[in-house]
Amino acid sequence: MIDPVTGFSYPESWVANCRDAKALAAAESGFGVLTSTGSVLRRGFTTGSTAAAACYAAVASLAAPVDIAPILLPCGILAEIPAAGKDGEGFARKFSGDYPNDITAGILICAKASPAAEITLETGEGIGRFVRDTPRYAKGTAAVSPPAKKEILDAISSACRAAGLSGAAVFLTIPDGRRIGALTLNPKVGIEGGISVVGTTGFVEPWDDHLSETVSERIAGAENVVITTGRIGLRYSRLLFPEYEVVLAGSKIAESLAAAKHCRNAVICGLPGLILRFFHPEVATSRGFPTVEELIAGPDGISVLEEELARAKQKYPWLRIVIVDREGQVIGDTE
Structure with missing residues (x-):
């Protein structure tokens, strides 16, 4: 059995040790990680995936209420992430799976959307910004990594198709982001005012x-x-x-x-x-x-x-x- 997220080939003994068919299926699908004892730990969703879900819910709800956001994660796996959307406002809470020390676990990410000629994304309160130039980011740039930004824009595009829109203007915020961001390493790397929206695979690893x-x-x-x-x-x-x-x-x-x-x-x-x-x-x-x-x-x-x-x-x-x-x-x- 191959982990579709990392490409790791699970030893046969690990697979044999797992007696829970549902848990084994979660590992095979990529939503879980199989351990040598046969136990399966749940992967969570990154801030990027959670933000994508909130943005999808906001845009799609311009046509009808939303309670699930189908998000194609950067690793290529389609995830149905719980999200609430109504009248152009979307909300999603970060699920961290079995990762025990995720300081952003449960954080609420919000999005507001309105119809537009094209797709645009702006960030506001609770999303950190670089306060100095770095090798990869200019001063003033929002702390949204390229994989996470693509994931979010792809989600908005998908929601536009679902809602029959040619485009949408989306404003993304994280109400508790400023407080949580101050507790992370962000200030040390030149990011202030909030947390980072990141995610290489779309999953949080346990x-x-x-x-x-x-x-x-x-x-x-x-x-x-x-x-x-x-x-x-x-x-x-x-x-x-x-x-x-x-x-x-x-x-x-x-x-x-x-x-x-x-x-x-x-x-x-x-x-x-x-x-x-x-x-x-x-x-x-x-x-x-x-x-x-x-x-x-x-x-x-x-x-x-x-x-x-x-x-x-x-x-x-x-x-x-x-x-x-x-x-x-x-x-x-x-x-």
């Missing part, structure tokens, strides 16, 4: 404490393993190391490296942020940069990267460290 043992077991049981920290790293790690077991460990780098120490070949591969901060927590701030991304984009970024990798290699001589950019180009490698 990776946290629930899967620690499973991740460690997978790593310890592999002869050749690649540990990665996020979805972009996961994708490119599979391309760079097709014969290796690739394990998404998220922020649990320390536990993952402990499990990988006795593997024949162990690699950590991904974007620079989490990896460099693990080896040197003040890697960016000690050099006058707010974030690792801005450090690497600076004039001395690559030389600093090489310096940090050499230092990390001294501490972990058995570990190969590979850093990629968002386009999959290798920008640092200890071998």
Whole structure:
């Protein structure tokens, strides 16, 4: 059985351990994650997917009341997300599945829509904005990632077709976003005034404490393993190391490296942020940069990267460290 979200092939023993046919079907469809014990953890929906549902409900309700929003997630799976829509106003609450530490769980996302000649999207209260220029975003830009924005615009387009409209003007807000945003890492990365609307796959992964043992077991049981920290790293790690077991460990780098120490070949591969901060927590701030991304984009970024990798290699001589950019180009490698 293959996880349609990550492409991971579940071991037959994991499938055999699952005695709940409904739960197994959820894992097979991508709405759940199968663990080695046979239990299935529910995936939730990202802020991007939830915002898309609210926008769909707002636009579609211009024709008739709405209680479900059919949203095509960025990973290609169609999800029916609960949402309420009436007279051009749409609402959806973020469902976080079995992810235990999601600070945005249950947050309400709102949208207002009116007929228009074309599709437009504006953001307001509770959605953060960049307060300085960054390598990928200009100052003043709303903190809506490109995959999430496309998901939202696609949902609005779908709703326009359902309502028989040629276009719609949509205004998106998150009433409690300013308060929640201040509790996240947003202020540290130059985003103020609210939360970010993001999502690479459309799903929130239940990776946290629930899967620690499973991740460690997978790593310890592999002869050749690649540990990665996020979805972009996961994708490119599979391309760079097709014969290796690739394990998404998220922020649990320390536990993952402990499990990988006795593997024949162990690699950590991904974007620079989490990896460099693990080896040197003040890697960016000690050099006058707010974030690792801005450090690497600076004039001395690559030389600093090489310096940090050499230092990390001294501490972990058995570990190969590979850093990629968002386009999959290798920008640092200890071998």
